[in-house]
Amino acid sequence: MKIEDARKYAYNNGVDLVLIAPTAQPPVCRAIDYGKFCFERNKKEKEAKKKQVIVKIKEIQLSCRIEQHDFDTRINQAKKFLAEGNKVKAVVRFKGREMSHMDIGREVIEKFEQSLAGVGVAEKKPVLDGRYMSITVAPVKGDKK
Numbered sequence: 001m002k003i004e005d006a007r008k009y010a011y012n013n014g015v016d017l018v019l020i021a022p023t024a025q026p027p028v029c030r031a032i033d034y035g036k037f038c039f040e041r042n043k044k045e046k047e048a049k050k051k052q053v054i055v056k057i058k059e060i061q062l063s064c065r066i067e068q069h070d071f072d073t074r075i076n077q078a079k080k081f082l083a084e085g086n087k088v089k090a091v092v093r094f095k096g097r098e099m100s101h102m103d104i105g106r107e108v109i110e111k112f113e114q115s116l117a118g119v120g121v122a123e124k125k126p127v128l129d130g131r132y133m134s135i136t137v138a139p140v141k142g143d144k145k
Contacts, residue, residue: 064104082120082139091134
């Protein structure tokens with residue numbers, strides 16, 4: 001339909017001519033009430049926002065000299081976070097001369113990763129960033145609530 005005909009149609013029926021797809025060839029327009037169009041568009045955007053899943057990253061701090069009970073507590077906390085659908089970032093901080101024994105920190109992180117084997121999956125290998133070594137563990141796909 002030509003643009004003049006579309007304008008006449010919209011004017012005669014008491015509705016607005018709304019441009020739907022400006023990039024299409026030819027551009028697509030609809031003869032509808034503009035207020036209703038805006039309301040429906042906003043309603044769709046809100047529905048899409050509700051369905052969006054926001055993944056949070058929870059951080060757990062470990063050390064090279066962590067005791068077994070403390071380690072188990074951190075593991076239980078990480079399992080709880082993963083069950084909620086959040087990612088867990090485990091960080092080992094090296095203090096003073098611990099920098100020369102990074103292999104101990106790597107062992108702690110690998111033990112942490114192995115303890116979460118059924119609940120979470122490591123996204124990548126442990127990363128060293130200054131005095132911190134970290135790993136991010138994501139929940140297993142089929143395990144969300």
